[in-house]
Amino acid sequence: MSKILITGATGYVGGTVLSQLLACTAPSVKDLTFSLLIRNDAQAQKLKDAYGSRINTIKWSGLNDTAFIEETASNYDIIINTGSGFIPEGAIAFVNGLARRVKAGKPTPWMLHLSGCTNLSDRPLTQPPIPLREWNDELDSAEILERMKALDEKEPYSQRTTEIGVLEAAAASGVQAVSINAPCIFGEGAGLFNRQGLVIPLIMMYVIQHGYGWKLNETANFDWVHVLDLADIYVLLVRAILEREDRGVGYISSGKRGVFFAAVGRTLIKEINQRCLDAAFADGVLPRDGTPKQKEIRLVPLEEIADKLTAGRSDIAERGWGGHKATKAVLARKLLGWEPKRLQEAWEKDFHDELVALKENRRMVTMESCIGATKR
Ligand SMILES: NC(=O)c1ccc[n+]([C@@H]2O[C@H](COP(=O)([O-])OP(=O)(O)OC[C@H]3O[C@@H](n4cnc5c(N)ncnc54)[C@H](OP(=O)(O)O)[C@@H]3O)[C@@H](O)[C@H]2O)c1
Structure with a gap:
């Protein structure tokens, strides 16, 4: 049974993350099978044709089907949620499904989410100025979520509401969660469908x-990161969870301190x-x-x-x-040995x-x- 469930495999980031996981030769990853949530039958077939027995596809109607998501998520150890980061109820339903495993005494489950640095941005053209700073995911790890919550209370922004919701739901339920808060992503993707950045x-x-x-x-x-380097962070996270005796628990900053940046330039x-x-x-x-x-x-x-x-x-x-929206990516480098190329x-x-x-x-x-x- 596959341990890892992935969303967004038809997208730019998710497709690249999947391809990098499949290309990973580390013993902990090289024989894994990945379950992919896919909405479209033709896309599912193309994935099967390309990746054979390394993947299995599961048909779903999308991030709004929370009952299905929760039930499905409860069967996995790690969920890589690299699809759209703009639908809070769907992302939180994954965490709620994983929480069932915590209650059942299974190995601590992990949610690896994807979000974006506009969550921390000001709105300098239509709103009063706010103090500008460079956010550091290690030094400011306790403050980042608080700043996002303060911004979201004044003005909800669905990508930010989703990131906050995932990290808080995880912290409340014992699920471990990291959210990669990505900047501008560039470079040709390595997935089978959308390969272009924005x-x-x-x-x-x-x-x-x-x-x-x-x-x-x-x-x-904007800060920037190449899509392949961004995907490497997910591979390194998966490897840390699978290879470390502590499954990364207490080692990988998570939950309310779970925002990782990915800025390179x-x-x-x-x-x-x-x-x-x-x-x-x-x-x-x-x-x-x-x-x-x-x-x-x-x-x-x-x-x-x-x-x-x-x-x-x-x-x-x-x-x-x-x-x-200036961010400094320390955690991935320090905890995971991330070396963007x-x-x-x-x-x-x-x-x-x-x-x-x-x-x-x-x-x-x-x-x-x-x-x-x-x-x-
Ligand atoms: N691209 C960037 O520069 C950038 C920068 C920072 C952060 N991000 C974050 O990364 C996320 C993904 O970006 P991307 O560039 O990879 O996007 P993308 O190429 O457009 O891919 C989006 C993925 O999300 C899936 N999706 C969209 N709506 C869905 C729904 N309602 N239910 C289920 N799946 C749905 C799509 O699946 P289908 O094929 O089924 O539609 C596709 O797999 C963004 O939403 C954002 O939060 C992106």
Whole structure:
């Protein structure tokens, strides 16, 4: 019976985490079978065709089916919840299912969640300023959850509500829980379905469409991590839980101190735009007829960026594209020996790679649709 249940295996992060677990040659992992919760039969078949007996798929209707989630979760030792981080009731139901194992006296179960650094962001365009700081997951481990709770009491934000809910439900029930609070994730994913990140592809698309870059202010920042390095943290967590005599209990910071950051580098949003412009001008895609001949970054309204890049959600757009969210990832390095391998050079190269992917129609839009040249 598989010990590990994974959500999000059809996604960018979850698909990459699964592929890295399957590629792991450590004796504790190399023969494991992983159970995957999948909504779509064709996707389940593709996973089976690719990964054979290393996985088994379980059909579900999704993160809203809490009764099913709780029942299913109660059969597993470790749940890797790398699907959408925006549905609190579903994520908490996984913890509630694991809690049944605590009561039954089974080995202490673990919930390994995925969330995002916008949970700690300010909203500098529409709300009064708050003190800015760099959050350190080791030194500030007791304070991070408290800050998120204070922000969420004023204004609930579903990704943050989910992260708080998971960590608090776990702390209350004896389940161990870690939430990787990820920054901007870049690089080609290694899953079978969505392999693209969000931030660079979206900004590249905008820049190619408009011929210029954009900014909401001068100081909005993002930390960044390559998707393969992020996935490594999950592999290292699984290995620590399986290989250590204490199953990581009391060793891996968890529950109310369970936020792990994954930052490797830091950038400004306007610098991401600059790098996209640099890549497009170097390639010759820009300038073209009707676009600025020089590289330009224009100050644009929040609503435009919310509509064009964030599904109309101005709250998420403001946190992501306008906000400040500096994090320092100490715990994964110190406790798990995490050594991210894709550093500044990989970050810089990714802009070229993203442009090539766009030109080769490997992104959600095509170059033709980007420049309005789609043939009908
Ligand atoms: N991408 C980033 O840059 C980034 C940065 C920081 C944090 N994050 C966090 O990571 C999470 C996953 O990001 P991603 O880039 O991997 O997303 P993604 O590629 O869009 O994948 C989303 C995954 O979640 C599943 N999913 C979505 N809605 C669901 C529902 N209602 N019920 C069950 N499954 C559902 C999808 O399954 P189906 O195939 O069945 O739809 C898919 O497997 C985000 O939600 C966010 O919290 C992402």
